[in-house]
Structure formats: structure tokens, C-alpha cells
Amino acid sequence: MPYDKVPDDVPFMKSTAKLGRDIHKQFKLQDVDGADFTREFRKFKDIRPDAIDFKNKIIYELKPYNIKSIKLGQKQLFRYQSYFDNGFELRLDVYFKD
DSSP states (O other), X not given: OOOOOOOTTSOOOOOOHHHHHHHHHHTTGGGOOSSSEEESOOSSSSOOOSEEETTTTEEXXXXXXXXXXXXXXXXXXXXXXXXXXXXXXXXXXXXXXX
């Protein structure tokens, strides 16, 4: 599953709820156009992908850079894919503290 590669020398991080909320607020904000690209997709009751690019058929999930969160993000993406008939690329983006 593709995700932006983090350099090997970056240590795993402990996420905080506030940091996660702040980063999610800015995630892909510049790409949102209301039609082809949307964030916090809520059409289905059981899922809420962080962003979906309908034009390029990409589902994005954003997680902090740590093992537990990355595994959760992968699990979520596979679940999302089942709602979209496997026709979308899955992208797990990770963030870390500066």
C-alpha cells in the first residue's frame, strides 16, 4: 500500500489528539473543490475517509507515524475500498512532529 516514504532516520512518534486534529484540519485543504475532491467523506454511515479524489480515484487516510496507527490506517483503507468496488487506489499518508 503506497504512502509517502518517511526518511529512515525519523523516529516513530507518539501522537496526541490535539496534534492529530490540527493536522487533519489542514490535510489536502488546497485540493478540495466540492465536486471531484472532498475531505471527511460521509456518504456511508460506517466509514469516513480523510479525503477522496474522485477524478483520479484515490482514497486517502492520514495517520501519525507509528506502527499502531499505520496498521489501523491500512485496515481502514481496505474497508473503504470495499465500499467503492475496488476501483480506487489507496493512499496512506503519515505525519510526524518536526
